[in-house]
Amino acid sequence: MAGDGRPIGVFDSGMGGLTVLRALAARLPQERFVYLGDTARLPYGTKSAETVQAYALQATRLLLGEGVKMVVIACNTASAVALAVLQEFWDPVPVIGVIEPGARAGVGATKNKRIAVLATEGTVKGGAYAQAIKQLMAEVHVIQQPCQVFVALAEEGWADTPATLATAAHYLEPLFQGPDAPDTLVLGCTHFPVLADAIRRTIGCGVALVDSAETTAVAVSEALTKGGLASAGEGGGPAIRFFATDSPERFARVGAIFLGRAIDEGDVELVDLLKS
Template identity: 50%
Template sequence: MQLQTDWPIGVFDSGVGGLTVLNALREKLPNENLLYLGDTARVPYGTKSSLSVTRYAEQAAACLIRQQIKMLVVACNTASAVAIEPLRAIYPHLPIVGVVEPGAEASCEATRNGHIGVIATESTVNNAAYQTAILKQNPDASVVAQPCSLFVALAEEGWHDGPLVDQIVARCLEPFSMEHSQIDTLVLGCTHFPALRQSIARVMGDAVSLVDSAQTTAVYVSDLLQKTNLMNQSGCGAEVNFMVTDGPERFVRVASHFFSEKIDPARVQVVDIQHIHIPETES
């Protein structure tokens, strides 16, 4: 299949957190059409098994590919951690980008002493995706990962700042704030976490650089579009459209905490992907 430059970039996430990636893509690539799918019926992915997350990711990808996309961005850290390679095996003709690899690369560039911290959901931490990706980039790095799943609830409820949020963040980040901790770089390894960036920065202090996987992914996508000659050159106004698997009203309400543009509920389509056909792996 010949990919067309005016086709949209497909972006999927388990729910609303991936809107931080969509937002970064919108800012970095204002001429690109974007199609977002949030699997809100089965959120969160962070507590599910790798087998289930891979199946969910394959179904979401198949749904987006039916809409004719020129690139797939897996905006969920958990899905990126376990499903990127299975997706690439099924769709070798399609550029597929996850958020783990760009975040790992950026952390290796940002660190001064090689000590890197990662905060993510329990599933992403247990899968060791960031640890593996960072050590692949820099085998001499020291990586410490900490699950901070509570941050997801804070972000979705709009609790992004203030003394109470700082207290919760400080408690969750205690392993990184101990006197023996030497990290100088902290990866925000969940797409919800940039919403708490100010609080995390206050707790960690100026000596620790924060790496936002949403921003680094947008840069990575931009570079890949140029390398593959897939930049949209049509000159037409770019569109952003949305699909969810459940609860469009809640999606629109919570989206206001993550996406810079107001979403018209009429632009949110409800789709059923649980029984969608998954193609066989291409040889």
């Protein structure tokens, strides 16, 4: 049976979603991808829900125009406020966010029913992870820890510096002390997998560390199989195409930190979502 060679669309407000793309490409090497970073309007976390929904519709309209077979929202804020809107608007195109897979993996990992979520201030205030986790396990205790500073550290590429370790200690050590400490930590921001080593050194080996990028890749793989959308590898063309709404140079430079490999500035196409 022939596979579906159309690409998978992935979008984020900026570069953090490239950690999701990295996980997707590793798990699904036969697939092609179109990645859009809305770098002109980041961060989404400070915007109203209505504004983020409008941005998300514009982003997905561009991706659908590129012929994608599925959309992955590689942004926690957009996943929290726009997933249902996009699923309804673009039905029957599958749309997958990062929060539900991360929540499901967190619930699957915890043994003492105490889960910590490390996220940006906007994601914590919105409470999307806590809500998603409690829908799966009502009796669980969720501790949310905002850590906006990690975003800047990740974008600087400071994965394992004294500043990063000090920040991790400041935010995480108080959470993981005592007999009632969480046994699971969900990385609730797509920037944070870049800092996983520093986080692990802080919390120790006894805490389950859930990477929403990895768990989203698993969810996408399952959805492709279930929907008969998996590629047989015959799609042709470049494996990844990149779009950005501002500064292809910065996208390529900073994005390489999150993707884990160099990005050629010439491979990043500048787009205007208002005209798409």
